[in-house]
Amino acid sequence: xxxxNTLCAAFQATAAIDPAAVAVRTVGDTHTLTWRDYAxxxxxxxxxxxxxxxxxxxxxxxxxxxxxxxxxxxxxxQHVGATSFSVYNTLAPxxxxxxxxxxxxxxxxxxxxxxxxxxGCGVPVDIIVRIDRTDTALPGTLTMAELTASARPDxxxxxxxxxxxxxxxxxxxxxxxxxxNPKGVEVTHANxxxxxxxxxxxxxxxxxxxxxxxLPSAHMADRFTALYLHEIHGVQLTxxxxxxxxxxxLVDTRPTIWGAVPRVWEKFKAAIEFSVAGExxxxxxxxxxxxxxxxxxxxxxxxxxxxxxxxxxxxxxxxDARVLSGLRAKLxxxxxxxxxxxxxxxxARTLAFFYGLGIPISEVWGMSELSCVASVSPPGQIxxxxxxxxxxxxxxxxxxxxxxxxRGPLVMRGYRKDPERTAEAVDAEGWLHTGDxxxxxxxxxxxxxxxxxxxxxxxxxxxxSPANIENAMKAATPLIGEIAAIGDARPYNTALIVxxxxxxxxxxxxxxxxxxxxxxxxAEPGVVAEIARGIAAGNAALSRVEQIKRFTVxxxxxxxxxxxxxxxxxLRRKPIAAKYAVEIDRLYATDPVDSVxxxxxxx
Numbered sequence: 001x002x003x004x005n006t007l008c009a010a011f012q013a014t015a016a017i018d019p020a021a022v023a024v025r026t027v028g029d030t031h032t033l034t035w036r037d038y039a040x041x042x043x044x045x046x047x048x049x050x051x052x053x054x055x056x057x058x059x060x061x062x063x064x065x066x067x068x069x070x071x072x073x074x075x076x077x078q079h080v081g082a083t084s085f086s087v088y089n090t091l092a093p094x095x096x097x098x099x100x101x102x103x104x105x106x107x108x109x110x111x112x113x114x115x116x117x118x119x120g121c122g123v124p125v126d127i128i129v130r131i132d133r134t135d136t137a138l139p140g141t142l143t144m145a146e147l148t149a150s151a152r153p154d155x156x157x158x159x160x161x162x163x164x165x166x167x168x169x170x171x172x173x174x175x176x177x178x179x180x181n182p183k184g185v186e187v188t189h190a191n192x193x194x195x196x197x198x199x200x201x202x203x204x205x206x207x208x209x210x211x212x213x214x215l216p217s218a219h220m221a222d223r224f225t226a227l228y229l230h231e232i233h234g235v236q237l238t239x240x241x242x243x244x245x246x247x248x249x250l251v252d253t254r255p256t257i258w259g260a261v262p263r264v265w266e267k268f269k270a271a272i273e274f275s276v277a278g279e280x281x282x283x284x285x286x287x288x289x290x291x292x293x294x295x296x297x298x299x300x301x302x303x304x305x306x307x308x309x310x311x312x313x314x315x316x317x318x319x320d321a322r323v324l325s326g327l328r329a330k331l332x333x334x335x336x337x338x339x340x341x342x343x344x345x346x347x348a349r350t351l352a353f354f355y356g357l358g359i360p361i362s363e364v365w366g367m368s369e370l371s372c373v374a375s376v377s378p379p380g381q382i383x384x385x386x387x388x389x390x391x392x393x394x395x396x397x398x399x400x401x402x403x404x405x406x407r408g409p410l411v412m413r414g415y416r417k418d419p420e421r422t423a424e425a426v427d428a429e430g431w432l433h434t435g436d437x438x439x440x441x442x443x444x445x446x447x448x449x450x451x452x453x454x455x456x457x458x459x460x461x462x463x464x465s466p467a468n469i470e471n472a473m474k475a476a477t478p479l480i481g482e483i484a485a486i487g488d489a490r491p492y493n494t495a496l497i498v499x500x501x502x503x504x505x506x507x508x509x510x511x512x513x514x515x516x517x518x519x520x521x522x523a524e525p526g527v528v529a530e531i532a533r534g535i536a537a538g539n540a541a542l543s544r545v546e547q548i549k550r551f552t553v554x555x556x557x558x559x560x561x562x563x564x565x566x567x568x569x570x571l572r573r574k575p576i577a578a579k580y581a582v583e584i585d586r587l588y589a590t591d592p593v594d595s596v597x598x599x600x601x602x603x
Contacts, residue, residue, distance in 0.1 A: 003197075006189040007170055008079050008161040010232040015039040017207055017234055024068045024230075024237045027245065027252045031068050035234070038072055045076025046160065047151030049107070052127060056081025056163060059105040059172070063087050063114050065241040066213050069131050069144075073109050074217075075231055078170065079161040083186075085172040086217040089114065090561045096121040102184050102416050103172055115141060166190040172416060173220045173368040184416030185368040194409035195224065195371040196232050198391035202378045203338055203362070207234035209256045210335075212249050214240035219568060221343050224372035225259050247271075250332030258333070259340030262350070263569050265361065267502050268331070269353050270478030274506040291323035295356030302384050303352050324358050333359055338379045340364050344569055345448060345467045347475030348385035355384065363387045365448060369425060369432055371410045375446050386445040387438075396440075397431070403452050404438040405431040437465075454573060456487040462545050466573075469493065472541045473548065477534025478503040479527065482558050482565060484576050485548070486584055494587035495551040496580055497531055498558050519555035528553060528597055536599035550587045552595050554580070 004010040015023075019036035026032075033041075054060065060077040062084065064070060077084035087099055100108075100123040108118055108125050112133040118125060119140075128141045142150075170189045174182040211230070215222035229235050238253040240246055246264070260268075276292060279285035294315045301308045308316065328334040341351065342364035351361050365387035366373040377388030390396055394408035407430045414422035426432050437449035449455075450465035457463055466485040473495065474480050481500030487493035499521055508516045511526055521527050531553060539547040558564040564576050577584065586596055 005166045006164045008164050011075055014234045024071050026239055027249050033068050041072035042076045043157050044148045045072055046079040047155045048147040049080050050155050051150035051152050054082055059083045059103050061087055061105040061108045063110040066239040067241055081164045083169045088216055088218045088567050093117055093121040097123050098181050099174055186413040186416055187371050188413050191371040192228055198393050199373050201392055202376055205229050205233045209235045210253050211235050211255050211257055212238045212240050212253050214243055214246050220368045220372050254332055254335045256335055256337050261343045262341055262346035265341055265350055269350055270503045278510055287323055291319040294319040299352035299356035302355050320358055345471055347471040349475035351384045369412045383445050386447050389444045402437050404434045404436050407431045458487055459489055459491050464546050469546050473535055473538035476537035479530055484571055492549045495548045497551050497553045501557045518557050522553040522555040532597055532600040539599055550596055550598055552583055
């Protein structure tokens with residue numbers, strides 16, 4: 001059988017496997033879409049777009065929550081040869097203006113709530129299609145029914161999707177933009193199919209696998225692991241429009257393949273730890289603590305790369321039968337074949353925690369410029385703290401300055417309308433300059449050091465990874481939501497700490513605190529003491545020069561897309577340094593103020 005050379009061909013083959021099977025669903029099956037109906041809707045969307053003059057090479061934007069309707073629209077646009085891409089729903093009008101001007105999209109599909117923001121961004125859009133609220137008229141917009149009614153009777157669907165070429169741009173992914181405006185990464189059908197072949201050669205995917213879509217579809221992690229694996233292989237998707245409903249969605253879905261960004265795994269870890277600490281039944285609490293002690297020993301063995309001795313293996317099997325298997329079922333993660341963590345560094349101890357519970361997580365490394373994933377550890381060959389081996393078909397080397405370079409079929413076509421920055425990223429020989437520092441061990445496993453431009457260099461000339469320092473602290477206490485290590489050109493390292501909003505509430509409840517506002521919690525002695533304990537524990541895992549000597553807890557929560565962190569949860573280090581210059585100076589003052597704290601004397 002000939003392998004598909006476009007996403008359109010892949011979808012057509014997938015939809016024919018079992019047309020009656022459910023392709024996309026909501027929690028509780030309140031809205032389901034079979035592959036047969038899905039394929040019919042794809043045809044209708046493609047016909048409607050063609051009737052409005054949208055064709056090969058045009059660009060179509062989507063702005064909506066995770067919902068069933070997204071998929072026929074996205075895939076329908078692919079079938080006329082359009083470049084379909086998503087924008088973050090939280091973008092302000094000026095940010096939308098940059099994205100739309102760069103993308104040059106003729107059409108936006110959106111929920112009605114975003115119409116005025118789109119109109120107010122200042123970039124003319126030919127067609128705005130509302131996917132909801134068909135009961136009300138809104139001048140200057142089309143409903144989905146009006147879109148599909150635009151189809152011409154002579155539209156040749158088969159010939160149209162077969163005219164799409166592998167080298168056509170399938171999607172645009174706008175980088176999170178830690179500095180400056182985001183760049184539009186152009187990813188072709190050939191890129192995405194190469195990514196799929198390489199990834200699934202290591203991480204098997206099959207028709208009927210179950211997955212959730214809960215990250216924004218503008219995030220490359222969701223596009224690849226949900227949308228593209230779904231249409232290429234027939235993964236059944238459960239859409240989760242509100243991330244606070246993710247725990248319930250996992251129990252409802254029982255995913256067989258699943259991935260998360262580190263912050264989600266860290267929140268699960270914190271919730272489990274708080275649940276155990278707050279267990280009211282003494283016998284149940286004792287059983288949990290005993291099982292977690294065994295899980296912790298199994299985790300330590302994995303961190304040290306030593307196989308568990310027979311006694312530990314037997315103890316873990318008993319703990320699994322009595323407690324841990326039930327915990328996995330309670331989380332909805334009891335049927336996983338593999339799990340991923342990616343998009344940002346994750347503490348090795350967080351991975352070890354889940355390994356101890358019987359949930360091995362493969363950490364991946366990649367970037368939008370590489371069509372998503374470029375390295376991963378296969379199930380059963382996970383090495384905690386490593387992002388695995390480079391996917392088949394890719395070549396790597398290290399530049400003179402230590403930068404990791406990679407070449408092969410996953411490398412993007414380029415940045416949209418930006419040949420200068422494209423040339424900076426991809427050299428004449430096709431090597432993508434990743435901006436990352438990675439090391440490779442004797443067995444080919446990669447270890448991420450940090451972003452080249454983000455390394456801290458102390459006043460004594462010591463090079464340090466801020467991400468490594470930050471992860472050590474975050475692994476030590478669930479109260480730390482975000483942390484920015486400070487130390488560039490400084491005599492020692494300090495940190496700005498932001499509490500985790502989800503962990504702060506249960507902590508406050510357990511300790512009888514009535515005011516859960518971030519300013520009140522940041523000044524609460526017990527909270528500061530717990531952070532100080534965590535910093536000391538994190539320091540114990542670092543060399544002396546890397547350790548945090550002072551910290552301050554900021555009286556605010558940082559929101560994705562704000563001044564401090566991007567929509568993909570990366571720190572905006574330069575804006576942070578500018579915004580909190582006064583707080584940073586206080587951390588290095590000879591006579592520090594009351595808001596400056598030191599780690600606990602004993603972790």
